[in-house]
Amino acid sequence: MSTNNSDTTHAPSPATFGEPWPEFNDGLTYRDLVRSPDSGLTLIEFYSLRHQSSAPSLGGSKMVRLITVNGTVVADPNTALRTGTELVYHRRPWKEPYAPYLLEVLFEDDHLIALNKPSGLQVLPGGLFQQRTVLTQLQWHIKNQELCPVPVHRLGRGTSGILLCAKTKLAKTRLAALFADKTSAVVGNRKIDNEVSKVGKMSKIYRALARGIINEDEVVIDQPIGTVEYPGVAKGLYVASPSGKPALSKVHVLKRDVQNNLTVVQVEIQSGRPHQIRIHLSFIGHPLIGDPLYLTSGKPQCSVPETVDETFAEDGGYHRPANPVPGDCGYYLHAHQLVLYHPMTNEVVRITAPLPPVFLSHESGK
Structure with a gap:
């Protein structure tokens, strides 16, 4: 050269x-597909491991209301996950x-x-x-x-x-x-x-x-x-x-x-x-x-x-x-x-x- x-x-x-x-940002959307190594984890355990900056492992009921499992909102943070489950976490806009x-x-x-x-x-x-x-x-x-x-x-x-x-x-x-x-x-x-x-x-x-x-x-x-x-x-x-x-x-x-x-x-x-x-x-x-x-x-x-x-x-x-x-x-x-x-x-x-x-x-x- x-x-x-x-x-x-x-x-x-x-x-x-x-x-x-702007006063508020646009929020965040995390999309995940549960793979075999994560099968059996609870919902809150999965996010505590995958998105540590957004999903702590304690007091997760507020965060869980922002998550859909295969398109359905779940209320229980201890819901067990299976391989192939589609997860979407909608984090609301914040200042x-x-x-x-x-x-x-x-x-x-x-x-x-x-x-x-x-x-x-x-x-x-x-x-x-x-x-x-x-x-x-x-x-x-x-x-x-x-x-x-x-x-x-x-x-x-x-x-x-x-x-x-x-x-x-x-x-x-x-x-x-x-x-x-x-x-x-x-x-x-x-x-x-x-x-x-x-x-x-x-x-x-x-x-x-x-x-x-x-x-x-x-x-x-x-x-x-x-x-x-x-x-x-x-x-x-x-x-x-x-x-x-x-x-x-x-x-x-x-x-x-x-x-x-x-x-x-x-x-x-x-x-x-x-x-x-x-x-x-x-x-x-x-x-x-x-x-x-x-x-x-x-x-x-x-x-x-x-x-x-x-x-x-x-x-x-x-x-x-x-x-x-x-x-x-x-x-x-x-x-x-x-x-x-x-x-x-x-x-x-x-x-x-x-x-x-x-x-x-x-x-x-x-």
Whole structure:
């Protein structure tokens, strides 16, 4: 494959889009077919296992009134299920928590759109946020039915900055392959502002506010990241783990603020594990300022079991977990720069998201 050596820097654009959120979302509909491994489970047991974020195992009578079994509403949560039974769970519309809705366009062509995501906005549906997401705004904005706009990676809900999205299926496929490329691969010893290492690689630079004073000017963190069971996180919580997958973060100190006991840092990663920067800075004893979850050793601050809430939300779903979870905001992390080979043209593309005021304030010393 030939490489186009042209190099384009894309400055931030003032273009923004976004529609205010409706008071209520559209609710959810889960359709399931009972297969042989689940035969014999009760109705509430099935949903407790299959849809953990929407169907707790206790006090299920309210939720059961929203379920049909082979087209008939049932009243008994202990109804036994048989193989081949068709289930439909209608979760009623609900008021989602506050989330911003305006998105700034940093770069756009026929294949890609890069957005400046505000802190507090979730990227994809999950948990209490099913409508108030970047994906929804993107779909509302790009109404061309021949296109299928979708984010190709995630940023934490509390993380701001560059979010890369595909506008076509082919661009999505190629970008997904690029992001799936070995995270443990390093961009050689060359600086990101010169070039990415080769086709199929990318580099991302973040700004972060870390607690305490980091004495070294440069820190390389290669602590693997894995998962552990954690209340409120169905697929497990990402943490620093010797048995986890490789992860590499290059930390560069920009300013030491002794008065406020914090360090402004620039962190370079390639593709990245979920919550990698939060975990890595916590691992070296300098968690992000305001992080409610990762406080020490790259692991959660809360190790005691969560108190079970036996009540249901009005729509039949879970209340939010009592313990801190990854989607909680409060920390200061910004995806500031992205350098990659364009998946369709092979052009080196550089995108920058303006720094939020809190970073400008600390970097200027005001």
